[in-house]
Structure formats: structure tokens, C-alpha cells
Amino acid sequence: MLGLVKGLGVTLKNMTKPKVTYRYPDEPLLMPNRFRGIQHFDPEKCIVCNQCARICPTDCITLSGKKQPEKKGKVIDTYTINFETCILCDLCTEVCPTGAITMTNNYELAVYSRDELFKDLEWLNQNNTHIREEQSGNVAKRHGGKQ
């Protein structure tokens, strides 16, 4: 019998407690720093080594480079991630030797047409907010560990 009153007390007390909900669509929800969100791509750093495209488990990265006239190597020409199949597994950013592709904390990918899910170089380059911070430090550390 006393349990009933106790239960009523609990709910009454809960009514005045601060709400735990977020105003999500109105206010953006910030993800923690290690969140695996939509990639940011920096064409300046890319050396067209193709490692990201090869390690990608769903083959969603397509890239092409073009010959540089005076120097050795290539520069990136097109870079596309197909977010229909991308599983945001973080492997492309881990394998990238220069940190040209990095994870951000952005996650809003909903679109009305599937075609819009092919994100090209320009779009990925402009996706430059909330870039994951630990990336640069980790690149150096990982290389050190391997050797």
C-alpha cells in the first residue's frame, strides 16, 4: 500500500526536474569528438595514393588524379564518396598517410533523392565544420608505432 504512495511521490518529484530532452531539429546536437561523421576532404594534402579507395570495405570511394607537369606524382582531380553505401567505418581516414581525408562530427545526410548522396570533392571540401581534432596528432603517432 505504501508503495503506491511512494510511486506517486516519485512521479510528482520528476515533474519539476530538468528535462532530459534535446531541442534537436531546432538546435543542432553536437557529437563527441571521437564521433565518426561525414568525411572532410582536403585536396591540398592528397597525394593520390589510392589507399582510401582500396581499403574501403564497401567500395564507395572513387578518385582520379592527373599528372603534374613539373613535379613527380599526381594531383587529385575528382574525389567522390557514395553515401548510399558508405558505412562511416573510419578506415579511409585511418589509412590516409597525409590526413587529407578526416572525419567530422556532422551527421545529417538525409536527402530527398539518392543522387544527392554522391558527394564530390567540392562538397567534401566544404564540409569543414566540426572536424575531428585528434586526427593530426594521431597520424604522427601511428607512423611512429609502426616503425
Place this chain on the structure above:
Amino acid sequence: MNSWLLIGPVLLLLVVLLFVVYAIFFERKVIGWAQNRIGPNRVGYWGLLQTVADVLKLLFKEDVIPNKSDELLFRIAPIIAFVPSFAVLAVIPFSDSIRFSDFAIGLLYYMALSSITIIGILIGGWSSNNKYSLMGGMRSAAQMISYEIPLVMSVVGIVLSVGSLNLTEIVEAQKDVWFIVPQFVGFVVFLIAAISELNRCPFDLPEAESELVAGYHVEYSGFRFAFFMLTEYVYMFAMAALTTVLYLGGWNAPFGLTFIPPIIWFVLKFLLIVFFLFWLRATMPRLRADQLMQFSWKVLLPIALLNILLTCVLKEVPVIGAYF
């Protein structure tokens, strides 16, 4: 006088509809608050138009009548359920001047009419030709009939001490002491039985979403579903008003605060009961089906009978007898 006969009920219907709209809204708000949520807040300022939007949606929906259902019964079931729920409001005295009809057996009228709704629910469950709705309807009928008995029995205590079934006289008898004090046992039994009559949590077995999908109104959609929903909330209005009249002194002001108009006092007490119902729903889990009947017949009914006996005995005791 004659024009009031027409305008009065229409006004009451509007008030009741407004109450239903905002009762549903505040129910969702209160349950939200109890769960540390905000509740509906998207439609209109502070979400105030949420229920209006919901009702509009129901009105625009297609009126589906299942192929293998009993069409005539399916059509009239919501009407049979709704009409008594509004008709019982006729005897409720809202204040010393606002009332619709005032006859000698008001309480009996309420109890008798409110049990007609069970038939509507049963017909709705049966005519849908669906096992969930049939089970919901059966459960509902069994539950509402068994809880009607302790409900009536708990009120007998009041009838004994007032010596009348007229609701106005019952309120007049509470000028000094509200019946919640001398009839506390009766009040508890009445409240529990009333919640069960309303099919509300923790006695919402007839519409247990998790076991029966939705109970007797599974097959109903659109306007007819809205009518069943409306019935439930009009009954909540009626039952909260009846509880106020029977146990909380109706429009009588407590502590001699008579400068506040009687209707305000009535509304305040009424809203307290309504809030209690929401609060209870936010708190309690559902009763098990096999415990439900036992609780009614083996616990509530004996306590209600004991309350009658106690009232009879205490009425004869010199000093305390004045309160009974």
C-alpha cells in the same frame, strides 16, 4: 426559459469538447513531465493546438468499415457508447445556479445511464469481427460490470447519511464537512472503482496496447474512433465532476473562503481530480487480468459493504453521529 433549454446543452457540449481537447493535451504534457520530457510542443504556441491537429487528422481520414464486419452494429456502436456519456452530465450540479435538471434520483440516473456505454463498447468489439477487439470488448464488459458494483456500494454510504439520491441535496449536506472525511473508506473504494470504470491506467486492460493492440476499437478509424475517444474523456469529465459533488463538497467553499464564486471552487476541485487521474496514469503499471476480477470482488466489494455497515453503526453514536 425555453431558449435556455436549447442553448444550455449546446453550451455544455462546447465546454465538454473544449475540456476533452485540453484534457488530452495536458494528459500528454503531465505524462511527459513525469518522464522528464517536455511533451507535445510543436503545434501552436507551447503545443496548445496539438489535439486540435490530431482531431482534424481523424476527421479527414477515410471511414473504413471492415468487409466482414456487422455493418449496422459497427456504425451504431460509437453512438451507443457516446450518448449516455453526455446524457449523464444532465444531473451534475456545477454550482448552486448552474445545473440542468435536478430530480430526486440523480445519482441512480448517473449510475444507470453510465452502464449503457458498456453495451456500446461490447457491440463495437463484437461487430468488428476481430479477435483483439472481441477480447478487448469482453474484458471491458467484464471489468466495467464488476467494478460498477463496488462503485454503487461505496456511494450507498453517502446516500445513507444524506437520506437522498438527489445530487443537489448531497452537496447541501456537505456545507460543514465534506464527505471525504467521514466517508474516507468509501471515497477510496469509489475512486478505485471509478478509475476502473473509466478504463484508465492502472485498469486499462480493455485497451492494453501491448497485449490487445488497442482493445475494442482496433478496427475503428477516423470519425468513429474519435467518438470512442471522446466517450472516454467525456466520462472522465463526468466522473471527476461526480467525485467532486459526492466527496469534495461540490461548489462549497472550504475554510469559509466564500468570496470566490462557487463555480470556481467546483472547477478547482474538478481539475484536482483530473490531474490526479493523469498523475496516476504516469505512475502505475497495468494490473494483471486475473488479479483484476479478484480485486473487485474479493477486496473492493467487502470493503464497500463494511463501509455501509460502519456508516449505519456510526450514525447512531451520539457525538460522531452528527457527521454521518
